[in-house]
Amino acid sequence: MTLPAPRARVHAFTDDALADHDAVGLAEEIRAGRVSAAEAVDAAIARVEVLQPELNGMSCADFDRARARATRPGSGFFAGVPTFVKDNSDVQGLPTQQGCSAYVGIPAKADGDFAAMFFGTGVIGLGKTQLSEFGFSASAEFANADPVRNPWHTGYSSGASSAGSAAFVAGGAVPIAHANDGGGSIRIPAGCNGLIGLKPTRGRVPQDKLIREMPLRIVADGVVSRSVRDTAAFLRESEKHYRNLKMPPIGDVRGPGGKRLRIALIVDSIGDLRTDPEVVDVVRAAAKQLEGLGHHVEEIAVPVPDYFIDDFLAYWSLLASFMLTTGKRTFGPTFRRELTDNLSKGLAKHGVRQAWRLPLTLGRLGASKQVSRRFFADYDAVLTPVLAKPTPELGWLNPAQPYEVIIDRLVQLVNFTPLQNATGDPAISLPLGTSVDGLPIGVQLATGWGREARLLEVAYELEEAVGFARIQDA
Template identity: 60%
Template sequence: MTRVHAFGDDALGDLDAVGLAEHLAAGKVSAVEVVDAAIARCEAVSPTLNGLALDTYTRARRQARDPRSGFFSGVPTLVKDNVAVEGLPTQDGCDAFVARPAPRDGDFFRMYGATGVVPIGKSQLSEFGFSASAEHPRLGPVRNPWDPTRTAGASSAGSSAFVAAGVVPIAHANDGGGSIRIPAAACGLVGLKPTRNRFAQDKVFRDMPVRIVADGVVTRSVRDTAAYLREAERVYRNLALAPVGDITRPGTKRLRVAVVTTSIDTAASPEVREATLGVARLLEELGHHVVELEQPPVPPSFRDDFLLYWGFLSTFLVATGRATHRGSWDPSRLDNLTRGLARHAGRRMHRLPGAIARLARSERLSSAFFADHDVVLTPTVATATPEIGHLDPTLPFETVIERLMDWVAFTPLQNATGEPAISLPLATGADGMPLGVMLGAGRGREATLLEVAYELEEARPFARVQG
């Protein structure tokens, strides 16, 4: 296994985003220096990792000369290529149309940019974000810096590969079925999916019947994720939710932790199960109250309902493609996964209202669960990170969807319930690859997740790709 990274003795060093922001504020480095270093690192690893959808180097260098104010002023980043940034196309990882430059920033980037970050490009994703592996039929796969024969995981793969490899310390990611948490697990990062409606989102995600998508970031440290939530909340605050606040250290309250290693009809592999139980034992040693449960608070219909809803989203995109993208729309260039999801939903559309109603009710079931437990500990994914090709979207739909659902067995629940969850790189597999474990909590309880994440990070420091 040959690891790929760009860490070195330049203006970025091995600083996380908070450390880099502090160096910039103190004048130890300049925004121009760190942006130039990020661009050089991106150029060094891009031929192997393939995580860049579009570079904005010229624009970034111009912005670095006079960066916006904010805690992260001058910190280089990436923005996933499924949100609107003024003047840039949004290609959604898809070859079926030619994207036009956005006339204005979307609501998410308006908030994210206000924290002071400087994007050096847009990161690559799977087509429309549907697959848990970004393997573009024409451009090729996004590769994992820990082992380039493996996937970088889920639709935020480009952002995650480049954060893990040291190109930037923080990058945008979003999550409609695990796409913050899954690549965080695959690439050895921290990935927190916030509570539904916690932060600003683009209209395309707000208009979903069940708002399964949440925007966030992937980082290399708990404090970076906590600082991002704090700064984003200073820009955009949902008054219906208790504030996250400034979480900078472990909490003192001992928590009631439920451990689950089987999701409906999919059990974690022995290695992943043992990694999860190892974290459960660590939590017990730290004084938390841990109990193992056989099943998560999920109705038996959840897997089928979520798949049908996923398919409905694909059906909508396919059906509206010509109107949305005018003369450039060519559905023959869609991958097998997108087309297969649309066919799957088209044959079962009569079941969709019931599926949507049950998915919406899942929040009530989960709320009852969290009346008795503070957090739930599960694997992030059910097995080790697969090799490139295992989830190739050009495979027959029936093959790839079965493999996909088996790997991504634990993350979709919080997309339906809208509750927060965080993946932490607390274990390493026999193959040397990171293994993520996931902590979920009730609605609006990001602060609890960050406090326990700090505690676990201190007790078991995260492995790094550079050793």
């Protein structure tokens, strides 16, 4: 496939069965009989067919089964709402390709734990969305294939590994889609595409076996959406299928909370990592909005030791080493390590070099939970950038480049989101600014373990007070 020349504001919003409804609104239309599930699915497929040649967000289609399921939608809250599952989670009958062209994926025999729960809410899967190879990069670009493109401007990245889901939700193909996050891959694509992206607390949402077996479960599953109420409804419905009794319930959060919070503001990251002034301006503007709403905001230095980035990179590299070393056993006999990209290979080599320090790495990353608990004894939440720079142009993180170039750029760009993957705390990306290039800039709000309801309440408050830019209105 050859993608057309880059252009701004590519979307598929039109006066069809989907209109510009969010997932909650579309579900209400279907329940009321004003729109049928079949009409919603057909409209979504038509929109995907418009967007796929421009955005390249889909890894494989499942249109025939989607149409068949739409004739007998289930009874879940989101019954009949079309969606996508990211292509690192199993869906029965579809291959799980992990964004990697180094093997031929085998169709899964059954839905993974996440997809089983997600489909149980009533959504209808249209297929699977594209991600960067194994989800390692903050941009879904490939050495020998077309990238996933940002609908706000197709010359720019759609963000980290949930890029395909975010591009399709922002572009109007579906109102909500699966995303997961091992270093920012819910929050970063949400920020780049003007969406809401909440990374839940570790253990909140069901996950597939491969993720559950990690030595430190840094990955969390969730969704990207165009409204706070969609994300809140997803978490509420998820709890009906799986309730972790070790943490407080989220419940049914439908609007702002009454409590005024003490919020820490952090604009620069660890060591000499400085945030782009354009991003700083957006984060400070968000802080002023929160102060205007009655919250207390206090700027502080980042309370994270300088060695955190080295530890997180060492652990991330260990995962890459595992993927490439066990490829034939994990992904099937067609796996060829030499066909993986330079980022995967470089991470795997780094993982081997750092293997000797694994006990120390795991110990310090695990101890970050205690540091977090002490921090949130003094503050209710922390406000930071999502990315340290505005959304990069495609090519800046292309994995055909030398590993040393890619990893240096990733460290400069992605230095706020990984902390919550280590601590397991929840964090949300909200689209509260726009770059000079016309692309969204996300702002992150994080809080303590199990307190997603607090994030949703503040998100509702900001959504009502500020409003979030929509691509169809730009």
